[in-house]
Structure formats: C-alpha cells, structure tokens
Amino acid sequence: MARQELARFLRDRRERLRPADVGLPAGPRRRTPGLRREEVAQLAAVSVDYYARLEQSRGPHPSPRVLDAIAAALRLAPAERGHLFRLAGASPTAPPRLVRRVRPHVAGLLRRMPDTAAIVTDASYQVIAWNPLAEALLGDLRTEPNLARRRFLAGDWPASTDFAEAGAIVVARLRAAAARYPRDERLARLLTKLRAASEEFVALWDVDPVHAPGHRVKTLTHPEVGPVRVNCDVLVIPEDDQQVVFVTADPGSSAARALRRLAHTGDTSANSV
Incomplete structure (x- = not known):
C-alpha cells in the first residue's frame, strides 16, 4: 500500500470537486477549494476520522468495499478508480455490468x-x-x-x-x-x-x-x-x-x-x- 501516494491522490481529487458536483449545498464561503473531508466521509459512509487518516498517510488498509464507496463519493472515472485500488494495494472489484454506451x-x-x-x-x-x-x-x-x-x-x-x-x-x-x-x-x-x-x-x-x-x-x-x-x-x-x-x-x-x-x-x- 502506497500510503503517501494514496493520501496525495485522495486530497487532489477531493479538492477538485465542488459541492454542486455531488448534490450538496454550497453553504458558507469555504476557505479552501473542493469538498471538506467530512463531506467525502458522509458520501462514502465512513467515519470522518477514518477518511482523515487516509489523507494523512496513516490510515489502515482499506477494503475493496470502502474503496468502491470512496471512488463513488469522489466521482472517479474508471481509470481513476483503478488507480485508487492500485495505490491501496487492492484488486479492483468487478463492475456490475459492462458499458453499453458510446462516448x-x-x-x-x-x-x-x-x-x-x-x-x-x-x-x-x-x-x-x-x-x-x-x-x-x-x-x-x-x-x-x-x-x-x-x-x-x-x-x-x-x-x-x-x-x-x-x-x-x-x-x-x-x-x-x-x-x-x-x-x-x-x-x-x-x-x-x-x-x-x-x-x-x-x-x-x-x-x-x-x-x-x-x-x-x-x-x-x-x-x-x-x-x-x-x-x-x-x-x-x-x-x-x-x-x-x-x-x-x-x-x-x-x-x-x-x-x-x-x-x-x-x-x-x-x-x-
């Protein structure tokens, strides 16, 4: 598990998102860009402390289920999702169905x-x-x-x-x-x-x-x-x-x-x- 690279990747993807991107109200003016850690934790159904430790390079080894939830919370594209799993030292779970749309x-x-x-x-x-x-x-x-x-x-x-x-x-x-x-x-x-x-x-x-x-x-x-x-x-x-x-x-x-x-x-x- 590449803890530092995983932490950097999570922070980068969190800071790229706006509340409107995930259906959350903007609320008061934010001091830093992107979502707050607690918002990502809420979307992924994990504790704020658990997610914060991942971004601080001191978290536990996340399970595939947790990685799937975080990938969904951060709106990761398929390639980004695969990268997240690799950084966490886990094998990506199979998507539920194959893609039948054309970009x-x-x-x-x-x-x-x-x-x-x-x-x-x-x-x-x-x-x-x-x-x-x-x-x-x-x-x-x-x-x-x-x-x-x-x-x-x-x-x-x-x-x-x-x-x-x-x-x-x-x-x-x-x-x-x-x-x-x-x-x-x-x-x-x-x-x-x-x-x-x-x-x-x-x-x-x-x-x-x-x-x-x-x-x-x-x-x-x-x-x-x-x-x-x-x-x-x-x-x-x-x-x-x-x-x-x-x-x-x-x-x-x-x-x-x-x-x-x-x-x-x-x-x-x-x-x-």
Missing part, C-alpha cells in the same frame, strides 16, 4: 472518417455504434447487432477468409468479459444461449483461446461490389472495455474504389443502438 467523442470520431468503415463493439461483441460506410459494407447492423450471435447462431460473418479464426477471437473476448462482469445479466443470457445452441462455441470455450486485437487483412464479400480485400485495425477504449474497428483499403486498389462507391450510398451521421 460522444468516439461517435464524433466515426463521423469524421467518411472514407473508413468503423464500428464500435462492447465487451459482449455487440455493435453499439457505426458509421454509414460500415453499414453499407457490412449490411444491416440493427436487426442483429451482436457479432457473437451472428457468428455462432446465424453463420453470418462478413469475412470470407476468417470464419474459423473469428470463432476463436469471439470466444476469447467473451471469456474475458465473463470474468470481468460476472453480475451482468445480459451477458449471462447471451452465454447461456450460445452454449445451448452451438457445439462449436462450447468446444472453443473449453480450450480457452487467447487473442489480442491487432492488424489483420481479410476479404469481405459484398453483394454489390463483390470481394473486397481490406485492412482491419482495432483501437481499444480501455476505460469502457470497448473496441473501435477501422476497415480500410490500400490506396489505389480495387478495394479502395469499391469503398468509395459504397460511401456514396450512406448518409453522413454515426448510428448507435
């Missing part, structure tokens, strides 16, 4: 890339946002937005060159999600359905595949423009456990011309489910 700056990124097909997937392989070129290239993303169900239940995978490999990639990500979000009911229902309906899914799950996102080349078969050889690159959004997949073609290639043709069929906005 505005990520949606904005999709809109600013009209010549690149881009989708955002959450930890369960649900496509939660996409741009027009992605829909023109990959087809309807609303009727069945979950790529795991499309791969194992419908046999509907857009790439003609990596159908077998895709199964292991999907299972590796779902296994990781199951470990991180054991209380997410929607994820649990998805896994139950996949286990019941797909022997291939069960077999892959049992061998525990491991996969790291990176650069891949695949061929997509499109009903209008035919085979399209594309590059797929993944940007990981660690704070939300999401991935942005960018699909591009080599400049001057027939695939690049096909993507330009498809780009004219969509509108200009990013979509989400």
Whole structure:
C-alpha cells in the first residue's frame, strides 16, 4: 500500500470537486477549494476520522468495499478508480455490468472518417455504434447487432477468409468479459444461449483461446461490389472495455474504389443502438 501516494491522490481529487458536483449545498464561503473531508466521509459512509487518516498517510488498509464507496463519493472515472485500488494495494472489484454506451467523442470520431468503415463493439461483441460506410459494407447492423450471435447462431460473418479464426477471437473476448462482469445479466443470457445452441462455441470455450486485437487483412464479400480485400485495425477504449474497428483499403486498389462507391450510398451521421 502506497500510503503517501494514496493520501496525495485522495486530497487532489477531493479538492477538485465542488459541492454542486455531488448534490450538496454550497453553504458558507469555504476557505479552501473542493469538498471538506467530512463531506467525502458522509458520501462514502465512513467515519470522518477514518477518511482523515487516509489523507494523512496513516490510515489502515482499506477494503475493496470502502474503496468502491470512496471512488463513488469522489466521482472517479474508471481509470481513476483503478488507480485508487492500485495505490491501496487492492484488486479492483468487478463492475456490475459492462458499458453499453458510446462516448460522444468516439461517435464524433466515426463521423469524421467518411472514407473508413468503423464500428464500435462492447465487451459482449455487440455493435453499439457505426458509421454509414460500415453499414453499407457490412449490411444491416440493427436487426442483429451482436457479432457473437451472428457468428455462432446465424453463420453470418462478413469475412470470407476468417470464419474459423473469428470463432476463436469471439470466444476469447467473451471469456474475458465473463470474468470481468460476472453480475451482468445480459451477458449471462447471451452465454447461456450460445452454449445451448452451438457445439462449436462450447468446444472453443473449453480450450480457452487467447487473442489480442491487432492488424489483420481479410476479404469481405459484398453483394454489390463483390470481394473486397481490406485492412482491419482495432483501437481499444480501455476505460469502457470497448473496441473501435477501422476497415480500410490500400490506396489505389480495387478495394479502395469499391469503398468509395459504397460511401456514396450512406448518409453522413454515426448510428448507435
């Protein structure tokens, strides 16, 4: 436990908050910026003395439950919450459910890339946002937005060159999600359905595949423009456990011309489910 670093971090985050940020009245004029220690203690449901000792580098080793309460009281972002646990020498508790929202700056990124097909997937392989070129290239993303169900239940995978490999990639990500979000009911229902309906899914799950996102080349078969050889690159959004997949073609290639043709069929906005 890094007591001095923990104390400094707590003081810094407390002093950044205003009473209005946490739903408290401003009250009389404050001599120092931020919340008072007693206000943080009240929000975290711990004693003032306990919290004060943490900020004075002489506190006890806080439990994960107390750290969760303090993180909530200080309105810590996911990355800050993880940092708090590391300073306290504790393993972060699993979030109750995976993040299914798309941050505005990520949606904005999709809109600013009209010549690149881009989708955002959450930890369960649900496509939660996409741009027009992605829909023109990959087809309807609303009727069945979950790529795991499309791969194992419908046999509907857009790439003609990596159908077998895709199964292991999907299972590796779902296994990781199951470990991180054991209380997410929607994820649990998805896994139950996949286990019941797909022997291939069960077999892959049992061998525990491991996969790291990176650069891949695949061929997509499109009903209008035919085979399209594309590059797929993944940007990981660690704070939300999401991935942005960018699909591009080599400049001057027939695939690049096909993507330009498809780009004219969509509108200009990013979509989400």
